[in-house]
Amino acid sequence: MDQVKDELSSVFEALGNDHRRDMIVLLSIRPRSISELATARGLSLPAIHKHVRVLEAAAMVHRRKIGRTNFLAIRREPLRLLQQWTNQFSPWWGTDAESLDNYAENLAAQTTDKEKKR
Amino acid sequence: MDQVKDELSSVFEALGNDHRRDMIVLLSIRPRSISELATARGLSLPAIHKHVRVLEAAAMVHRRKIGRTNFLAIRREPLRLLQQWTNQFSPWWGTDAESLDNYAENLAAQTTDKEKKR
DNA sequence: CATACACTTAACTGCTAGGTTAAGTATATG
DNA sequence: CATATACTTAACCTAGCAGTTAAGTGTATG
Numbered sequence: 001m002d003q004v005k006d007e008l009s010s011v012f013e014a015l016g017n018d019h020r021r022d023m024i025v026l027l028s029i030r031p032r033s034i035s036e037l038a039t040a041r042g043l044s045l046p047a048i049h050k051h052v053r054v055l056e057a058a059a060m061v062h063r064r065k066i067g068r069t070n071f072l073a074i075r076r077e078p079l080r081l082l083q084q085w086t087n088q089f090s091p092w093w094g095t096d097a098e099s100l101d102n103y104a105e106n107l108a109a110q111t112t113d114k115e116k117k118r
Numbered sequence: 119m120d121q122v123k124d125e126l127s128s129v130f131e132a133l134g135n136d137h138r139r140d141m142i143v144l145l146s147i148r149p150r151s152i153s154e155l156a157t158a159r160g161l162s163l164p165a166i167h168k169h170v171r172v173l174e175a176a177a178m179v180h181r182r183k184i185g186r187t188n189f190l191a192i193r194r195e196p197l198r199l200l201q202q203w204t205n206q207f208s209p210w211w212g213t214d215a216e217s218l219d220n221y222a223e224n225l226a227a228q229t230t231d232k233e234k235k236r
Numbered sequence: 237c238a239t240a241c242a243c244t245t246a247a248c249t250g251c252t253a254g255g256t257t258a259a260g261t262a263t264a265t266g
Numbered sequence: 267c268a269t270a271t272a273c274t275t276a277a278c279c280t281a282g283c284a285g286t287t288a289a290g291t292g293t294a295t296g
Contacts (some may be wrong), residue, residue: 008137012130016134017254035273043254043255045272046255046273047159047254047255048257049273049274049275051256054253055288067262067263067272068262068264069263070272070273074207076211083208084202085220086197089197090197090198093198106293135283137284153242162287163244164285164287165285165286167244168284183243185293186241186243186292187241187243188243
């Protein structure tokens with residue numbers, strides 16, 4: 001359970017960065033080398049290298065070294081985890097605004113200092 | 119398009135923090151005041167206040183002030199955006215590992231310096 | 237009107253994400 | 267063996283996040 005949460009944390013952390021999110025999209029099309037990602041994103045190799053480390057820490061990519069080239073490919077399991085987390089809210093799609101108006105007034109009536117009077 | 123991407127950015131940024139993710143889960147159950155969130159998460163009011171600002175910037179919550187109490191409620195639209203982004207990968211669930219082994223070798227054969235020889 | 241409550245704002249601090257350049261390592265090529 | 271390629275590592279810098287305490291603002295309550 002704790003481990004699940006930590007995984008989710010690292011996934012959200014990884015995807016919190018625009019570059020890394022774009023890298024994931026690129027890798028979802030096809031595997032790429034680190035150099036390819038660097039030029040695709042207009043960043044230096046060390047910079048991309050760090051991003052790759054973060055994606056690896058979140059287990060969102062795996063690599064295969066052939067010769068001196070490192071090919072990266074996407075791992076979709078963490079994305080399923082993300083999808084699961086997101087789906088917990090879907091039963092209530094479209095039922096947002098109406099709730100607060102009623103709720104807040106009722107709760108206010110209950111928890112305000114007026115309540116203590118009774 | 120650009121605006122969509124910015125929205126997505128702010129959503130990922132907001133959810134990149136454990137506290138804020140938990141706050142969203144709490145608010146998905148029912149609206150809460152800022153003080154409630156502060157005690158629920160064991161943080162000071164100013165700290166929670168900042169987190170709320172981030173969630174508001176991502177349009178993930180809206181507030182209603184009644185008297186001196188600020189009630190916060192979830193807005194689920196941004197979560198749908200997140201779900202959409204995540205779903206772009208779902209057509210390929212479970213087709214990860216097998217791809218790289220073949221791909222990398224073929225690509226290596228093509229793009230390696232040997233290619234320049236031809 | 238005084239006091240408490242529910243924030244809000246300001247000012248400051250520690251930490252770290254994300255970038256850089258420069259130097260080091262591993263592999264391929266002539 | 268020399269040189270180029272594809273990273274990797276180290277060292278450093280800057281901006282901004284996430285927290286704190288302390289003081290300020292708006293709204294009830296006696």
